[in-house]
Amino acid sequence: MLTKILSGDMPRSTALAVVLIAILIGLAFAPFIFPGVRSVDTAARISIFIVLVASYDLMLGYGGIVSFAHTMFFGLGAYGVALASTHMGRGFDALLVGSVSGALIAALLALLIGLFSLRVRAIFFAMITLAVASAVAVLVSQLSGLTGGEDGLSYKIPRALGPAFKFADGELFGVRMDGKLLKYYLVFFSSLILFLVMLRIVHSPFGRVLLAIRENDFRAEAIGYRVVHYRVAATCISAAIAALAGALYAIWLRYVGPDTSLSMEIMIDILLMVVIGGMGTMYGAVIGATLFVLAQNYLQNLMDVAANAVTGVPILPDLLNADRWLLWLGVLFILSVYFFPTGIVGRLRQPR
Amino acid sequence: MSAAPQHNPTMARMSLAERLAPHAPVLLIVGLMILGLIAIPSTSSWLTLTVSGLAMGMMIFIMASGLTLVFGLMDVINFGHGAFVSVGAFVGISLLLVLEQMTGAPALWLNLTAMMVAIVGAMAATGLMGWAFERVIVKPVYGHHLKQILVTMGGLIVVEQLIIVLWGPEEIFINRPEALKGAITFAGAALEKYRLVAVGIGIVVFLAMRWVLRRTKIGLIVRAGVENGEMVEALGYRLRLVFVGVFIAGSALAGLGGVLWGLYQEVITAQMGNHTMILIFIVVIIGGLGSVEGCFIGALLVGLMQNYVAFLEPKLALISNIGLMVAILMWRPMGMIPVVKAK
Amino acid sequence: MSDPILSLRGVRTNIAQYHILQGVDLEVPRGAVTMLLGRNGVGKTTTLRTIIGHWRAHEGQVLFDGQDITRLPTPAIARLGIGFVPEDMGIFSDLSVEENMVLAAVSGPIDSTRLEWLFTVFPALETFWKKEAGTLSGGQKQMLTIARAMIEERRLYLIDEPTKGLAPAIISTMARALRELKDQGASILLVEQNFAVARALGDSANVMDDGRRVWSGRMQQLATDAALQERLMGLSVEAG
Numbered sequence: 001m002l003t004k005i006l007s008g009d010m011p012r013s014t015a016l017a018v019v020l021i022a023i024l025i026g027l028a029f030a031p032f033i034f035p036g037v038r039s040v041d042t043a044a045r046i047s048i049f050i051v052l053v054a055s056y057d058l059m060l061g062y063g064g065i066v067s068f069a070h071t072m073f074f075g076l077g078a079y080g081v082a083l084a085s086t087h088m089g090r091g092f093d094a095l096l097v098g099s100v101s102g103a104l105i106a107a108l109l110a111l112l113i114g115l116f117s118l119r120v121r122a123i124f125f126a127m128i129t130l131a132v133a134s135a136v137a138v139l140v141s142q143l144s145g146l147t148g149g150e151d152g153l154s155y156k157i158p159r160a161l162g163p164a165f166k167f168a169d170g171e172l173f174g175v176r177m178d179g180k181l182l183k184y185y186l187v188f189f190s191s192l193i194l195f196l197v198m199l200r201i202v203h204s205p206f207g208r209v210l211l212a213i214r215e216n217d218f219r220a221e222a223i224g225y226r227v228v229h230y231r232v233a234a235t236c237i238s239a240a241i242a243a244l245a246g247a248l249y250a251i252w253l254r255y256v257g258p259d260t261s262l263s264m265e266i267m268i269d270i271l272l273m274v275v276i277g278g279m280g281t282m283y284g285a286v287i288g289a290t291l292f293v294l295a296q297n298y299l300q301n302l303m304d305v306a307a308n309a310v311t312g313v314p315i316l317p318d319l320l321n322a323d324r325w326l327l328w329l330g331v332l333f334i335l336s337v338y339f340f341p342t343g344i345v346g347r348l349r350q351p352r
Numbered sequence: 353m354s355a356a357p358q359h360n361p362t363m364a365r366m367s368l369a370e371r372l373a374p375h376a377p378v379l380l381i382v383g384l385m386i387l388g389l390i391a392i393p394s395t396s397s398w399l400t401l402t403v404s405g406l407a408m409g410m411m412i413f414i415m416a417s418g419l420t421l422v423f424g425l426m427d428v429i430n431f432g433h434g435a436f437v438s439v440g441a442f443v444g445i446s447l448l449l450v451l452e453q454m455t456g457a458p459a460l461w462l463n464l465t466a467m468m469v470a471i472v473g474a475m476a477a478t479g480l481m482g483w484a485f486e487r488v489i490v491k492p493v494y495g496h497h498l499k500q501i502l503v504t505m506g507g508l509i510v511v512e513q514l515i516i517v518l519w520g521p522e523e524i525f526i527n528r529p530e531a532l533k534g535a536i537t538f539a540g541a542a543l544e545k546y547r548l549v550a551v552g553i554g555i556v557v558f559l560a561m562r563w564v565l566r567r568t569k570i571g572l573i574v575r576a577g578v579e580n581g582e583m584v585e586a587l588g589y590r591l592r593l594v595f596v597g598v599f600i601a602g603s604a605l606a607g608l609g610g611v612l613w614g615l616y617q618e619v620i621t622a623q624m625g626n627h628t629m630i631l632i633f634i635v636v637i638i639g640g641l642g643s644v645e646g647c648f649i650g651a652l653l654v655g656l657m658q659n660y661v662a663f664l665e666p667k668l669a670l671i672s673n674i675g676l677m678v679a680i681l682m683w684r685p686m687g688m689i690p691v692v693k694a695k
Numbered sequence: 696m697s698d699p700i701l702s703l704r705g706v707r708t709n710i711a712q713y714h715i716l717q718g719v720d721l722e723v724p725r726g727a728v729t730m731l732l733g734r735n736g737v738g739k740t741t742t743l744r745t746i747i748g749h750w751r752a753h754e755g756q757v758l759f760d761g762q763d764i765t766r767l768p769t770p771a772i773a774r775l776g777i778g779f780v781p782e783d784m785g786i787f788s789d790l791s792v793e794e795n796m797v798l799a800a801v802s803g804p805i806d807s808t809r810l811e812w813l814f815t816v817f818p819a820l821e822t823f824w825k826k827e828a829g830t831l832s833g834g835q836k837q838m839l840t841i842a843r844a845m846i847e848e849r850r851l852y853l854i855d856e857p858t859k860g861l862a863p864a865i866i867s868t869m870a871r872a873l874r875e876l877k878d879q880g881a882s883i884l885l886v887e888q889n890f891a892v893a894r895a896l897g898d899s900a901n902v903m904d905d906g907r908r909v910w911s912g913r914m915q916q917l918a919t920d921a922a923l924q925e926r927l928m929g930l931s932v933e934a935g
């Protein structure tokens with residue numbers, strides 16, 4: 001049963017299994033275990049980023065393709081929900097229309113970019129996605145009439161997902177039975193389903209061909225697989241799922257803006273999460289996203305403490321400034337690519 | 353073996369279209385200029401825009417040329433190339449700020465001397481940095497594109513953050529040297545002096561690079577190495593050394609481009625290198641990865657396109673260049689001047 | 696063969712997971728043409744590429760004039776005075792014929808008397824001196840690649856299938872050029888599928904099969920013994 005749900009991809013390491021179960025339980029019962037606005041928000045972000053990062057890994061770790069447009073796809077889903085909710089009024093139909101059309105447009109765009117660049121050279125893809133994504137980000141902030149520009153869009157989501165809605169009286173373990181709780185579980189279960197779907201995809205025959213291509217694209221081509229078709233298909237699936245993750249994020253935040261869904265910073269965050277967690281394994285996304293989001297929320301405080309501790313020493317406080325945490329992540333990132341290309345999951349699974 | 357018949361090959365005559373094909377990219381520039389002339393209502397605005405387009409193109413070329421050569425020679429794709437642009441700008445502009453008396457004086461030669469100092473300083477710094485970058489970041493991941501992209505991107509993040517540590521997070525505004533402020537009027541069009549200088553520097557760099565590539569042995573090695581590095585080594589040349597040299601030179605040129613770009617924008621930020629990378633990538637892709645000539649022509653096309661469209665419909669400027677890239681890739685999937693690899 | 700210019704001892708070379716060379720022993724005497732023969736895919740090209748250092752021997756030794764060059768980088772091997780003509784010719788097609796030759800003269804400017812001599816051997820080179828090498832015909836490219844190796848006096852020439860795919864007229868030009876080189880006393884290791892050329896030029900011969908040398912001896916002996924050829928190379932050479 002469990003094997004079936006996990007598509008046969010067992011953790012194959014006690015430590016990994018423990019960590020994964022801990023993350024699953026933590027997220028499944030977050031509103032009860034960690035009550036408080038900030039921690040529930042963190043849990044929702046972790047759920048969404050797991051999906052986003054896993055969808056990126058579908059391309060990078062399984063397809064061997066580097067994309068810099070993943071936030072663009074993410075943003076398409078988010079803006080899809082935002083625009084639908086703005087123009088159709090609040091309602092689940094708007095959420096559905098927004099998510100689905102966002103995902104479709106993302107897949108279509110991925111198809112176009114893929115056909116253009118993957119046909120020639122896989123590295124074209126990285127360069128072209130970087131250029132296209134930046135252009136789209138600039139366009140979104142300039143077309144303020146439609147997208148709200150730099151300010152972004154705020155909108156209303158169905159009442160059933162708001163704090164004013166009560167689906168049951170009283171409290172359960174001290175947690176109010178309101179729409180906010182429903183919204184969290186909408187995000188959590190949607191993410192869980194999307195993640196299991198991806199797990200299924202990578203362990204399907206399609207996923208195996210992708211792995212074969214990543215190992216040796218010449219040989220895969222020689223055996224008779226059209227490498228380009230498989231890569232483009234992986235890109236489209238990945239883009240569509242990223243858009244759905246974006247839609248969830250938009251539902252959770254009730255706001256979209258360039259900074260929350262389109263910026264290059266998020267793209268770099270995704271890269272870090274994938275590499276640190278472990279490329280080429282879906283569980284890497286789980287661990288990478290969880291660690292990263294937690295660190296983002298809590299480690300920066302720690303750096304502030306450290307920076308204050310070394311006041312007076314030249315440069316050191318600047319280096320340890322909480323705003324400079326990207327510097328250390330960058331260093332960590334380079335070191336991981338060199339020394340731990342399989343990331344944390346790879347380490348945990350390594351036979352001793 | 354019987355006696356050999358005389359071997360007398362003749363070259364078949366080519367049709368007009370075939371003879372024009374190699375020059376098509378250059379004709380494209382002319383075509384774009386003519387299109388601009390038709391679309392832009394006033395001739396004097398067109399002239400102004402054309403000069404600034406060329407200036408922008410030259411600067412992008414200076415920044416992009418190293419990237420394309422490094423790729424051609426060793427199949428190394430450096431996503432951190434923009435870091436050299438930023439560092440070059442910060443070093444150069446800092447030097448200009450130190451030399452305020454010279455830049456502020458209304459004497460052309462004092463201004464130019466200050467600029468020379470800034471440029472040489474920036475190029476030395478970025479060249480040195482290129483050497484370190486090659487050793488630390490690039491060398492361990494030769495022959496592995498995926499890791500190259502990731503690691504060089506990581507390098508870019510680190511360098512950007514270090515710039516912020518050293519120079520602070522705020523953008524720095526700068527004044528151009530006194531004598532390069534303002535514009536001259538030519539045929540009713542206002543041509544900014546600084547842009548003319550940028551065009552001049554761009555032409556000098558391009559010609560110098562062409563001369564090195566065509567007339568020196570190092571240049572021959574580089575050109576031959578782009579096509580077939582293995583054979584170059586079998587002749588006895590240490591391609592790796594040449595490559596490191598090219599990497600350093602390319603980094604120094606990116607630094608030069610950074611100084612020019614900073615003075616052009618009159619403001620510098622740590623992220624400027626990352627932002628220019630967008631245009632640089634478009635340029636090297638449409639030019640044909642590895643081709644210096646293609647890079648030059650691509651840069652001019654992008655510069656002109658950007659300026660024309662920005663005048664007609666500002667919001668579409670960047671998108672228009674994406675459109676240009678798509679159009680060129682539909683025409684020639686490997687870029688305008690595809691580089692033939694031996695393998 | 697007391698003092699060979701080049702000798703391979705038990706050389707094994709793997710390419711990816713394939714064991715291409717499985718212990719090759721080979722001696723190339725000075726001032727003679729040594730043929731390396733065998734059917735397609737038995738490791739002749741890999742042997743040459745291992746000598747020049749494009750592939751690395753995982754086991755065994757390559758000795759050049761007594762010096763162990765097994766681990767030397769390719770440029771250093773070439774600088775010892777080894778001229779290499781690869782199977783795919785390795786022409787720089789973006790460069791002119793002249794530029795190709797200038798590059799090949801590693802130790803300095805081109806020696807004009809040697810160039811004159813090459814022009815008499817390959818007149819086409821003079822005709823197309825300023826042309827891009829990519830525009831040459833296949834035969835002319837092959838002449839260029841051999842001329843490139845010959846532009847300086849090398850201590851050893853490694854030449855891989857110089858007549859592959861060429862018209863008979865050009866083959867004879869090529870054979871004549873190699874003959875002139877041989878008459879100058881050059882040491883040559885030559886891979887050749889054209890048996891007529893091999894017979895005309897070769898002093899000694901080595902036959903490879905399945906990543907090993909299976910026979911070595913006088914070229915003449917091989918050339919006159921049809922049964923031996925049949926056994927070694929699975930080819931029956933028509934008389935004449």
